[in-house]
Amino acid sequence: MKNYYKSPSSKIEIISFGGDGGLVSGSCHRVNFEGSDKGSGICVDYGLFQGRDERSARGERWNFTRVGDIAHGLTDILITHTHIDHTGRIPMVYKAGLTQRILATETTAIFMKPMLQNSALIQAREHLPNRLYDEFDVDKTLRYLKVVKPYVKVPIGQKNSQITAEFLPNGHVMGANSILIRTTNGDHQEQNILFTGDMGKPQQSLCGGYLDQVAKYPHDPIHILVVESTSFTREPISFEEKRTNLLNEINNVWRNGGNPLLPVLSFHRFQEILEMLHNSQGELIPDDCQIFIDAPLGMTLLDKFKKLSPEQLSNQYGDEADFYKNEDESFGRFNLKNLTVINSHEDSINLDKKLAGYPGKAIIIASGGMGEHGRSVNYLRGYFCKNPKNVVLFTCFQADGTKGAALVHHENVLNGRTKGAKVIKVDGFTSHISGPSETFAFLERFNLTKLETILITHGKNSARSAMMTEFQNRGYKANIILPNLNQKIEIIGQSANTSPYNFSSRSGRL
Ligand SMILES: [Zn+2]
Ligand SMILES: [Zn+2]
Structure with missing residues (x-):
């Protein structure tokens, strides 16, 4: 059996291709694991940039950021939930002829088809000169969808890579999950990454809140936390x-x-x-x-x-x-x-x-x-x-x-x-966890005693900074990073280095 991990300090790269730099939409994080073949890795979410997030200050359309760089060599795309800012660019991958597996829970999968078809329809209706994809690309995409059960360790990555993903329902919207990625080396030492996805409410109509779920959350130590911050500076409303x-x-x-x-x-x-x-x-x-x-x-x-x-x-x-x-x-x-x-x-x-x-x-x-x-x-x-x-x-x-x-x-x-x-x-309608006490009540249901790196994403910079201060005030000693868009974060044990991601010279959209 091939072991990719020589020590718990093996290198993990996380590249932000969306939902960062103070932007809330376009969520997309690529994770590369050391030792895997050329650039292979996984992606957590691949969402659409919306509203003002769609263009950079220089007018670049972020939705067109090269799918080749983002998706080339991926083994899996993991979807936290159906919101289009987490799924809306996925069909670009299949339009480009790639064939990665998409992993989602059944309740997410049920709603993905009509949501993505509608996204294609909106583009067709608006007669955009460059459409991201059409309904045929959506059909193609859905062929690669693999339904997974919550609270089950699903093997991901290259064969025998000993990387697993576990989907943990979190009360954001129907079918929404946080995802725990476990990597294990030959000595059974682990390096675990928790992607919170969009965090939900303690109590929530329709899907039920996270309070129903927390007893089932695993106790494995989290080494790397990728956490959203959308409503961190807003106090919850009953x-x-x-x-x-x-x-x-x-x-x-x-x-x-x-x-x-x-x-x-x-x-x-x-x-x-x-x-x-x-x-x-x-x-x-x-x-x-x-x-x-x-x-x-x-x-x-x-x-x-x-x-x-x-x-x-x-x-x-x-x-x-x-x-x-x-x-x-x-x-x-x-x-x-x-x-x-x-x-x-x-x-x-x-x-x-x-x-x-x-x-x-x-x-x-x-x-x-x-x-x-x-x-x-x-x-x-x-x-x-x-x-x-x-x-x-x-x-x-x-x-x-x-x-x-x-x-x-x-x-x-x-x-x-x-x-x-x-x-x-009208105030109070949000499916996001709100304010420090609600947020930390959720996060601290996980084992954060070995936390080494925290990436604060999916929020305005004011919210991200407030969350960073709160982590520090609560005595967390981990490296805290507020990723920029198209930034690469190299994590080796307790050290984390950031650098701008260099897009390849690969031409075209792939
Ligand atoms: Zn959402
Ligand atoms: Zn979101």
């Missing part, structure tokens, strides 16, 4: 507070004679909002309120939510662990009274006109959580948002440079006019 925030905002709009538009991300947030409205009908949402869903991808994904097994779809609602007492109740959580589902684009355009000055109570839930793509654009640009009594209620993270971010930061600038629907960002 479920009840966020629910009340949303329902109060909706009622305020009605009181002022208008109606609310809720642009939502189609995966998880859409289903979360439906569940919340279902459980509020007859109370803060009166039964005679007309609910319109204009979110084709959201509905496709909803069908898949409804087909999940009882083990996959948690009985948790907010903070209440066993809220749904049986399967009927559990699968009934998305049912709504007075519901109209809009299918065609024409019907969407007509609804915009119809609801612009609608005298009754209505709620429109539309796809396109950042106001960039999807059906919400029809209302943002249409008649609905010309009525100053109507209100746009954003519940999703608004990436810098998106229409949603511009609207949230400059109220009443819809379509460049100074009058029109008001725009409000």
Whole structure:
């Protein structure tokens, strides 16, 4: 048997190809293990850069960063979760003719196909001169998807390399995981890397929170920690507070004679909002309120939510662990009274006109959580948002440079006019772990006694610095690195050196 590791101090290289340098999207980390054949290694996530993250200050489009350098010689691509900022560049690999295995849990795999197909569709619709990939590339990609079970050590890397990956559900969104990579040398000495992925909430509707899971987390010492920091500087808001925030905002709009538009991300947030409205009908949402869903991808994904097994779809609602007492109740959580589902684009355009000055109570839930793509654009640009009594209620993270971010930061600038629907960002809707105490309660469920290197990723620089300070204040002696984009970090035991990654002279996109 071939052993690649001579000592626990064997070299490991981690190269950041996204989700770093203060950027939140485009998550992609390549890991090269010493001794493996020329440049072989694995990739954790391969996501799309979104919004302002998409271009460098010099105008380079990061999404086009050479797939050849990122993916050449990889053995596996490991996916933490379905969000497009973690999966959205994967089809480029298969478009380029490479054939790596993609490892994901079943609940991630279920949602990947419609999410990636939608990403291809958006590119086709926008007539981009250089598309990253099309729907055929997505089909090709999915042929290489291998479903793995959580809490099982799956062999990865080259044959006999003794590298394994274990997926650990973490309560971020349906199917989300942290991933523990174990490497073992001939003396059974190990060097373990924990990729937190996007960390979730202690309690979470739909997928259940991480509190349900932590007892199952392994106790192996973590030597290298790659941790996200998106909401580190934000204190958590309770479920009840966020629910009340949303329902109060909706009622305020009605009181002022208008109606609310809720642009939502189609995966998880859409289903979360439906569940919340279902459980509020007859109370803060009166039964005679007309609910319109204009979110084709959201509905496709909803069908898949409804087909999940009882083990996959948690009985948790907010903070209440066993809220749904049986399967009927559990699968009934998305049912709504007075519901109209809009299918065609024409019907969407007509609804915009119809609801612009609608005298009754209505709620429109539309796809396109950042106001960039999807059906919400029809209302943002249409008649609905010309009525100053109507209100746009954003519940999703608004990436810098998106229409949603511009609207949230400059109220009443819809379509460049100074009058029109008001725009409000409703607080508390995040699937990310928030603030130092929640974050460290999660991290310290792992064995961090032998931590040597910490890479703080997936957050603005202010959040990353705050997290670094918190690690230091808590007495961690590890090297702490805030990686830049396209930076290589060489880790040998307790030493870690960083240098810019030198792209090869390999031509073209591969
Ligand atoms: Zn995510
Ligand atoms: Zn993310």
